[in-house]
Amino acid sequence: MNFTRLSQDIGVTDTTVANYYQILEDCLIAIRIDPITNSQTKRRLIKSPKYLFFDLGIKRACANEGTRLPQRVIADLFEHYVGNELVYHSQLTSPHIKVKYWRDASGPEIDFILDVAHQYIPIEVKWSDKPSASDARHLKRFLDEYIEAKAAYIISRTPHRYKLDDRIIVLPWQELGKIFQELKEQERN
Secondary structure, eight states: OOHHHHHHHHTSOHHHHHHHHHHHHHTTSEEEEEEOOOOSSOOOBOOSOEEEESOHHHHHHHHTOOSSOOHHHHHHHHHHHHHHHHHHHHHHHOTTEEEEEEEBTTSOEEEEEEEETTEEEEEEEOSOSSOOGGGGHHHHHHHHHOTTOOOEEEEESOSSOEESSSSEEEEEGGGTHHHHHHHHHHHHO
16 A cells, blocks of 8 residues: 555545554454565565455445456455455464565565464465466565475465465465464474
């Protein structure tokens, strides 16, 4: 969220916009997702947060999206839904799990990163029933750059779990909770 650009678009100060977003957070209407800002390769990373509405109906009403949605909007809603689920599961699993995101200023982005005591689990969300290796290119880049990241996931509409390679697993959205079950099992061992 670029408060400065938004403030220029609507004609109020950026601190006013930031205060509005703080009110949304305080009222539990929006969830703030902070970025990962440390780069191992001097990469210029985006440092502004992104926000998720807790209720996708509120998001859709605010955006005046109507009832006939293009695929791009449906994909964005799916990503938003998965982000909310990650936040809820992380809060239920452990107070030490933080949901973040990663974006390079030149374009590459990872939708969500689970930060488990500085052990990263990158997660991409794809509105696809068969994600491929090309859908994982940013995940591979992230895994190569951050040695503390051992495995990555693509959450999608696939009917079953499968591996794209040794470190990247494609999961049906219905099995998203299994990531957290595996974290609990690792914690016990």
